[in-house]
Amino acid sequence: MSNSTNSSTTASASLAFGIPMVIVALCSVVICIIIIVLILKKSAGNFFQLKIVDRVAFYTVTYDLLFYAAQVAHGVHRALANGIPEGIQCSIQAIFLLEFAYSQTFLSVITAIFVFMLILKGRQISFGKYDWRMQLPVIGIPLAILITAAGFGQLCSNRTYCGFREVRGVLSWHFLGFFLIVVLSILTITILYLIIWCYVRIESNRIKTTLQKQTAVKANRLAFKLSLFVLVYVVQFGGNAVEGLWISISEPPLSLRYASVVASVTGGILNGIVYFAIRRTT
Numbered sequence: 001m002s003n004s005t006n007s008s009t010t011a012s013a014s015l016a017f018g019i020p021m022v023i024v025a026l027c028s029v030v031i032c033i034i035i036i037v038l039i040l041k042k043s044a045g046n047f048f049q050l051k052i053v054d055r056v057a058f059y060t061v062t063y064d065l066l067f068y069a070a071q072v073a074h075g076v077h078r079a080l081a082n083g084i085p086e087g088i089q090c091s092i093q094a095i096f097l098l099e100f101a102y103s104q105t106f107l108s109v110i111t112a113i114f115v116f117m118l119i120l121k122g123r124q125i126s127f128g129k130y131d132w133r134m135q136l137p138v139i140g141i142p143l144a145i146l147i148t149a150a151g152f153g154q155l156c157s158n159r160t161y162c163g164f165r166e167v168r169g170v171l172s173w174h175f176l177g178f179f180l181i182v183v184l185s186i187l188t189i190t191i192l193y194l195i196i197w198c199y200v201r202i203e204s205n206r207i208k209t210t211l212q213k214q215t216a217v218k219a220n221r222l223a224f225k226l227s228l229f230v231l232v233y234v235v236q237f238g239g240n241a242v243e244g245l246w247i248s249i250s251e252p253p254l255s256l257r258y259a260s261v262v263a264s265v266t267g268g269i270l271n272g273i274v275y276f277a278i279r280r281t282t
Contacts, residue, residue: 022075028268032065067100094155094162102142179244236267
């Protein structure tokens with residue numbers, strides 16, 4: 001009787017959580033679609049001639065759209081099935097959910113490196129034709145990690161979604177493949193931007209000529225605009241890093257799990273706010 005009651009309570013909690021998550025994620029999906037349409041309209045058929053800030057915005061919201069679409073599909077499945085899927089269904093959903101979350105992670109790191117090279121070295125990184133040098137690691141590295149994890153049976157259901165198998169310890173897939181990657185990306189991004197802003201402050205005091213000042217202002221504005229998208233990533237997935245560390249030690253409270261998932265699905269809305277703020281200033 002007790003097991004039946006616990007199962008019923010878990011199912012009710014899953015349904016109560018799944019519906020709001022779907023609503024928030026749908027809002028993010030709508031905003032992402034609007035931004036994609038606006039950027040494509042602006043490109044007038046010459047997408048790769050757009051400024052890097054527009055292309056980064058496009059890639060960011062595209063991965064957002066795919067991530068939230070996967071979240072919506074996962075949430076709908078949970079609501080209809082009255083619980084979290086199991087087996088191969090869960091593994092497939094985990095790959096889609098984590099692939100596009102990882103893609104945003106690597107895109108944010110690459111963006112931070114781009115800004116670092118632009119400000120400190122005075123040159124833009126070439127991403128090659130169709131930006132393939134950006135897209136290959138952004139898509140390929142996460143896919144390789146997740147397929148390997150699935151092959152070792154490390155993708156399964158947990159209390160709130162399908163993801164890495166939750167095993168305690170620092171040698172678990174959840175710790176190494178999830179927590180460590182998110183934390184290292186956040187640390188890398190933070191260190192790069194701290195160096196950038198210190199450098200900008202020093203250079204601003206040193207520059208004398210008007211032409212140099214104009215060039216510095218343009219570069220600094222670009223860095224600031226791109227940094228806003230990176231800031232959204234930190235807000236969006238910072239909670240997942242806390243959750244991942246907690247899981248490697250003990251079972252985290254359900255409220256923390258829900259909070260990290262909600263933060264991840266609101267990122268699209270935040271990216272929309274950033275994009276429209278940038279759009280107004282250009």
